[in-house]
Amino acid sequence: MQLVLNRPLDMHVHLRQEEMLQNVTPFTAQQFAGAVCMPNTLPPVDSVERYDAYVAKIKAAAAPYEFDPYVPLFFHEGLTREELAPARERLFGVKLYPAGVTTNSEAGVAEMSKIEPVLDVLQDLDLPLLVHGETNGYSHDREREFMSVYDHFARTFPKLRITMEHITTVEAAEFLEKHDNVFATATLHHLLYTMDDMLGGPFNPFLFCKPIIKSPKDREAIQSLVIQGHPKLMFGSDSAPHTEVMKRTEGAAGCFTSPVLLPGLAQFFEDHDILDQLQSFVSDRALEIYGVNPPERSVVLERKEWTVPPRYGSVVPVNAGETMRWAVVDPEVESA
């Protein structure tokens, strides 16, 4: 049994830099025709010049796969119409990180009240705003507490497309109904797991991420959006690799899910008898919401068991050692 996905997209992934970029990009490029590649590198991708350089590096790392990297600029108060307008056609959007909430977000926004002039420019240029929506409050409440910020942005800039990235809570799921200009992405791991999978038994550092994986009720809210085929919810993995050493000794936050994404999604959609909706979740809605035009590629999944390796280079994937029911059929690998 095969499943053919046309132009699948991962609308939120961290491809990192240097050696890590080389190691992890093929997993994304193999399974997806395009991906929103996050700009929280060191230094961040916070200018058009750095944007062009990072896009080129990702494309090189993705070869021979035909793959479009959509890199949102790292939001900062210094972004100007003068810089953005001439590059508008090749830019994808802007990604806002509150300062200090996740990996390499130290350069993020400390005061939300000061950024409205930039949001005004984004709205004028029709550049979407992607947001890591967490406050600096108690970890379980960070996303819930951020809803008032989304609400303010959505009301003040009604023509600005705003995406709540990697939503994880009942409150975010409900908020999706509130404004026409607010969209969301959801990850595979927040769809499948609760905090108990990370720390209910022995601690599993490979499920430690920001936003933290939450309660059964929160998971149920995200699952419900996916199962009902919510038209404003797109797939974005938030796959965020760190080396095993960084995970184990530095407590780095991020789940490396890239190698298991389409197989894991196919499993979930099959378990809920909605395989026919997978195309919409992993591609159609993003095409419509963002108007992107990724390469005309199909990715084929086959219903065939395989075991996830214990590590890929220096990185341990989610589901390491587990058996998956769906496998990616890769013509590049077959012909190699």
Add this chain to the structure above:
Amino acid sequence: MQLVLNRPLDMHVHLRQEEMLQNVTPFTAQQFAGAVCMPNTLPPVDSVERYDAYVAKIKAAAAPYEFDPYVPLFFHEGLTREELAPARERLFGVKLYPAGVTTNSEAGVAEMSKIEPVLDVLQDLDLPLLVHGETNGYSHDREREFMSVYDHFARTFPKLRITMEHITTVEAAEFLEKHDNVFATATLHHLLYTMDDMLGGPFNPFLFCKPIIKSPKDREAIQSLVIQGHPKLMFGSDSAPHTEVMKRTEGAAGCFTSPVLLPGLAQFFEDHDILDQLQSFVSDRALEIYGVNPPERSVVLERKEWTVPPRYGSVVPVNAGETMRWAVVDPEVESA
């Protein structure tokens, strides 16, 4: 400035076995005249014979400190009046673990409904019941969900002294008011920290324990009991050492707090201007509730800064590398 504590007691500690027992026992014996030493060893301390052997080993490891180990027997359905009654005078109590909820609890109780005959024997012999009160539910709710079991036990056996070990939640704090025969212990780490200290930033495996450290509201409830000097709340550290390797690679649950207990408590009590209540929390209430008779020792703390070492042998303590304001004055060390 000095603070003299008379016969301080740690009413919940894991001293482990073999090399670990030798490594960690001195920290407890230095600071406490006695301690409730938990029986979840391999195999568990589940018979009078194993009890006698474990008590002897702890006393040997505690030398030259005068130190009384109170070892509750590991609860199982096979405990009988015939075994317990003749040893009543030297036994301390019994510790109930639901199966699978924490380290080495696999031999614990799977069905609470089946154990009433044993509870009846305990009540008759006036042997206290110490309980790890967690269900197998979602980690944040395990203790809250267990309150109905405590309630049933307390009603059915009104003369049985029941101690809710290491309480961590608003619900457990409130439950303490409900039955005259229900008492509780609280740890230093649940008094000081919330889940954010463990995973709000990078993950800190050395604050990973069961029951899991909880929310600000839950912490506030425990702090409030301590600050008001609740007569049914005793200090029990739940210090639970694992090697650094086990913590980092196996995700073992347990906080090793032994080396910092009295200094950490003195800091908290000083910060809340209740230093005069520390004696009651770390000794007087336990003497009254349990009627134990530890060695007549005083332990002296001095207001003097020291830095917690990065590790003690193979074990990383909580507060490693941090500066403490109070230090234990140890005549054994001074004279060595």
